[in-house]
Amino acid sequence: MTPILFSAYGRQAQVWIAALVLLVSSAVGALFWSFSQIEDAAKARRQANSVVSNANDFLSALKDAETGQRGYLLTNDDAFLAPYLAVRDSIKSRFETLNQLAVGSPGQIHLTPLAPLVQAYMVELSDAITTRRNKGQSAAQVLVSNAQSKQAMDVIRDHINRFVQSQADNRSLREAEFQSHMQRLFSVIVIVSLLALLAAMVLAWWLYRQAGQHLKNQVHLETRRLLENQEAINRQLQQTNLMLRVSEEKLTVTLRSIGDAVIATDAAACVTLLNPVAQDLTGWTLEQALGRSIDEVFNIINKETRKAATIPVAQTLAHGTVQGLANHTVLIARDAREFDIADSCAPICDAMGQVVGAVLVFRNVTDEYAVQQSLRDSAALVQTILNTVVDGIVTIHAHGGIIESVNPAIELMFGYSAADLGGKHLSQLIPELDQDQHTMSLAYYGVSAEARANGMGREVLGLRKNGSAFPLEIAVSEMMLGGQRYFTGILRDITARKQFEAALLKAGALQKAIFDSANFSSIATDAKGVIQIFNVGAERMLGYAAADVMDKITPADISDPQEVIARAKSLSLELETHITPGFEALVFKASRGIEDIYELTYIRKDRSRFPAVVSVTALRDGEDAIIGYLLIGTDNTARKQIEAERTRLEQVLQNKNLELEGAREVAETANQAKSDFLSSMSHELRSPLNAILGFWTVAGVRQACAHTDPNGQCGSNSQGRLVFAGADQRNSRPGVDRIRTFVSVAGTHLAARRVSGLPGHDRAAGQTTWHTPQVCRGGQ
Numbered sequence: 001m002t003p004i005l006f007s008a009y010g011r012q013a014q015v016w017i018a019a020l021v022l023l024v025s026s027a028v029g030a031l032f033w034s035f036s037q038i039e040d041a042a043k044a045r046r047q048a049n050s051v052v053s054n055a056n057d058f059l060s061a062l063k064d065a066e067t068g069q070r071g072y073l074l075t076n077d078d079a080f081l082a083p084y085l086a087v088r089d090s091i092k093s094r095f096e097t098l099n100q101l102a103v104g105s106p107g108q109i110h111l112t113p114l115a116p117l118v119q120a121y122m123v124e125l126s127d128a129i130t131t132r133r134n135k136g137q138s139a140a141q142v143l144v145s146n147a148q149s150k151q152a153m154d155v156i157r158d159h160i161n162r163f164v165q166s167q168a169d170n171r172s173l174r175e176a177e178f179q180s181h182m183q184r185l186f187s188v189i190v191i192v193s194l195l196a197l198l199a200a201m202v203l204a205w206w207l208y209r210q211a212g213q214h215l216k217n218q219v220h221l222e223t224r225r226l227l228e229n230q231e232a233i234n235r236q237l238q239q240t241n242l243m244l245r246v247s248e249e250k251l252t253v254t255l256r257s258i259g260d261a262v263i264a265t266d267a268a269a270c271v272t273l274l275n276p277v278a279q280d281l282t283g284w285t286l287e288q289a290l291g292r293s294i295d296e297v298f299n300i301i302n303k304e305t306r307k308a309a310t311i312p313v314a315q316t317l318a319h320g321t322v323q324g325l326a327n328h329t330v331l332i333a334r335d336a337r338e339f340d341i342a343d344s345c346a347p348i349c350d351a352m353g354q355v356v357g358a359v360l361v362f363r364n365v366t367d368e369y370a371v372q373q374s375l376r377d378s379a380a381l382v383q384t385i386l387n388t389v390v391d392g393i394v395t396i397h398a399h400g401g402i403i404e405s406v407n408p409a410i411e412l413m414f415g416y417s418a419a420d421l422g423g424k425h426l427s428q429l430i431p432e433l434d435q436d437q438h439t440m441s442l443a444y445y446g447v448s449a450e451a452r453a454n455g456m457g458r459e460v461l462g463l464r465k466n467g468s469a470f471p472l473e474i475a476v477s478e479m480m481l482g483g484q485r486y487f488t489g490i491l492r493d494i495t496a497r498k499q500f501e502a503a504l505l506k507a508g509a510l511q512k513a514i515f516d517s518a519n520f521s522s523i524a525t526d527a528k529g530v531i532q533i534f535n536v537g538a539e540r541m542l543g544y545a546a547a548d549v550m551d552k553i554t555p556a557d558i559s560d561p562q563e564v565i566a567r568a569k570s571l572s573l574e575l576e577t578h579i580t581p582g583f584e585a586l587v588f589k590a591s592r593g594i595e596d597i598y599e600l601t602y603i604r605k606d607r608s609r610f611p612a613v614v615s616v617t618a619l620r621d622g623e624d625a626i627i628g629y630l631l632i633g634t635d636n637t638a639r640k641q642i643e644a645e646r647t648r649l650e651q652v653l654q655n656k657n658l659e660l661e662g663a664r665e666v667a668e669t670a671n672q673a674k675s676d677f678l679s680s681m682s683h684e685l686r687s688p689l690n691a692i693l694g695f696w697t698v699a700g701v702r703q704a705c706a707h708t709d710p711n712g713q714c715g716s717n718s719q720g721r722l723v724f725a726g727a728d729q730r731n732s733r734p735g736v737d738r739i740r741t742f743v744s745v746a747g748t749h750l751a752a753r754r755v756s757g758l759p760g761h762d763r764a765a766g767q768t769t770w771h772t773p774q775v776c777r778g779g780q
Contacts, residue, residue: 023199044177062091069125073132074137261275262361271293398478460474524628525629529555568580
């Protein structure tokens with residue numbers, strides 16, 4: 001909303017922005033200046049600390065040199081000279097460093113006389129060491145006991161102490177300056193913060209006012225838009241209702257003319273509709289069945305057990321799926337008639353997909369069942385024999401090679417039905433048996449037992465109905481039936497054996513093609529879950545190379561750990577057994593032989609995530625022992641995005657419906673307020689008129705006409721006025737009747753008027769005149 005306000009009130013917004021920029025610039029400048037002062041003070045403080053530290057180190061070095069020298073004088077051990085030698089070699093550089101650090105400081109005057117004193121003191125120490133080496137300990141002790149060396153050291157210490165004290169005073173001064181600058185910085189920050197807060201509050205107040213006005217304008221525009229939308233929706237609803245009535249009429253006609261019986265129920269399984277066929281079969285009329293439970297109207301039993309059968313309506317309402325009746329179901333009508341029926345039940349869903357009822361469609365199959373039973377009885381024996389044979393059996397006339405009969409295996413093998421093959425030549429199934437030489441060919445396959453052993457193992461090519469050829473093994477035997485000579489051929493399809501042999505050659509290439517597919521991630525593991533195969537699709541989806549994961553990690557390591565933990569808990573509750581979070585949670589169902597397809601978030605190598613649908617299969621050996629698992633995954637990102645967009649659109653539609661409902665309620669409230677106002681105005685205007693009527697009845701009134709004819713009748717252009725007069729007794733009653741008529745008409749008229757002033761008020765004349773309809777004397 002802020003950009004809109006700035007566009008509507010650009011000049012004021014620019015002034016506020018300029019003021020804020022100026023305030024921020026001033027604050028930043030003050031802060032930078034304060035920080036600069038603090039930095040200078042901190043630098044001076046660090047300089048003073050460094051000078052004091054170096055001065056103390058310098059004095060400590062002299063003390064170390066003196067201690068090392070005295071140790072040597074007492075022990076004549078060169079090891080004691082190490083501190084002395086270190087100081088002697090570095091004393092000059094130390095003093096120069098100290099002098100450079102003290103440049104410009106108030107205590108530098110104490111360092112000027114210190115250089116010759118230190119040099120002389122170091123000479124004294126060197127002379128004592130030389131004397132000890134050349135003249136012995138006694139001579140060195142004389143030098144050590146000399147008070148002059150101690151006095152020199154005291155003078156040096158005094159100068160250094162005074163220098164240190166001056167530097168300490170300087171450091172205290174710098175510290176005070178630092179604290180002062182810090183307090184000033186804090187004050188600047190507080191003042192700037194208060195000013196910024198004040199400016200922000202003023203700006204917020206201004207924005208609030210402008211936003212309020214803008215919101216009122218937007219609400220007004222939105223209300224008008226919603227009212228227009230409501231009117232459009234009302235028109236659409238009217239058209240939809242009209243179409244719905246037409247559809248209902250068409251549906252009624254369809255249900256009455258349909259040949260199957262139809263029963264519809266509501267969500268409580270109570271009957272709402274029976275078409276004429278259903279009424280005839282159940283024995284219930286529509287009026288009798290309406291509102292009754294489907295169990296009462298639709299009475300079905302099992303034909304064999306005579307026990308009540310389950311009506312599929314309950315399952316349809318519960319699951320929202322199509323259900324069917326079991327075989328051998330009998331419907332018992334209300335008048336005790338029985339019908340064999342077959343039916344199906346489908347759910348009735350509303351626009352939101354909620355099940356609001358069910359429709360049951362069934363038909364009378366009593367006659368069909370009788371015919372089918374007769375056919376089954378007559379063919380049961382032959383069919384049982386033929387169906388027990390896996391190989392195809394064909395019976396052929398010896399003369400002409402005409403097919404007499406085939407078993408179901410032949411139908412499945414060649415794709416022909418028994419009717420298609422009846423009366424056809426065998427060469428239609430085996431082309432190499434030439435139709436002109438079929439007798440000789442069949443004899444070759446079966447009649448010579450000594451030479452060919454009935455032809456067992458002969459391979460030929462069969463020809464299916466679709467034109468495809470396939471390898472067969474054929475054996476032929478001869479039989480006599482009804483005085484006729486027949487051949488019985490036993491055919492065995494060896495396609496599977498041939499294909500198996502070819503499959504052995506293609507298995508390696510096929511497996512490679514499957515695992516090189518880029519559309520699915522195929523991950524195979526060993527029994528412990530360690531990845532053994534990682535195909536191209538998995539590399540593309542997850543960003544890992546196969547070498548990065550094989551024999552190193554499990555699929556749980558590339559899955560969202562929180563989802564794995566949640567899945568373990570969920571499965572533990574579902575299966576009532578403890579499942580450890582990790583790879584076990586991903587394959588537990590598959591390891592128990594349960595089909596398992598679930599959604600899971602995969603984590604790529606770059607740590608990005610995507611939703612995936614994973615199918616898990618347990619890999620087993622010949623003894624049904626698990627040797628590993630196969631996880632097939634697909635990227636589910638697109639479907640998730642579509643579902644999220646659909647949810648968003650449904651929410652927008654719901655919000656719009658709520659807005660329209662609110663606008664409708666506002667319109668109804670306004671209409672009620674208008675009606676109340678008009679009713680109140682009618683009542684308020686009738687009260688004074690009733691008082692005038694009462695006064696008129698007591699005092700008497702008469703109506704004067706501006707023009708009267710000789711018969712005493714009012715002229716056509718005269719305008720009657722109500723005036724007070726001393727009417728005689730004869731005209732009083734007609735006057736009362738006329739004023740009653742006037743009050744009734746005027747009250748009705750005034751109740752319909754708005755607040756635009758009292759009717760009949762003559763503002764120019766300053767008086768009120770009540771106009772009445774033209775009522776002539778004598779009641780005309």
